[in-house]
């Protein structure tokens with residue numbers, strides 16, 4: 001039988017293992033190698049480049065007052081705090097990132113889950129939906145303010 005018994009899965013030029021990408025003929029194996037190499041570079045890149053240096057700069061940026069910052073006096077859990085904050089900072093971010101009051105959680109950050117609930121002048125609000133600068137002089141109570149030492153609040 002001349003030429004009629006050709007196995008389509010074992011073709012000599014291996015047409016099924018070649019794809020045309022951006023005008024170049026690439027084998028599937030080479031393509032997978034390139035993708036794996038790129039993924040590995042992305043995964044290990046930050047540690048090779050020194051993530052400690054990046055973390056320090058992020059920390060410095062988070063704690064430093066910017067030129068656009070605004071002074072705000074907050075009364076939180078009976079203590080007075082004077083902060084320089086970006087006027088766009090939410091009350092939740094001010095509590096968590098500036099004052100390390102991490103009892104209020106950032107869940108959805110869109111006012112839907114309630115994980116960030118605090119009391120402002122006795123009324124509950126989602127602290128992710130309000131700006132810190134809007135609460136000058138307000139009496140703010142976080143979960144830390146409700147706790148009695150290490151006892152859980154049950155009310």
Ligand code: FES
Nearest residue numbers: 108109111114128
């Ligand atoms: S984080 Fe979900 S309501 Fe504020």
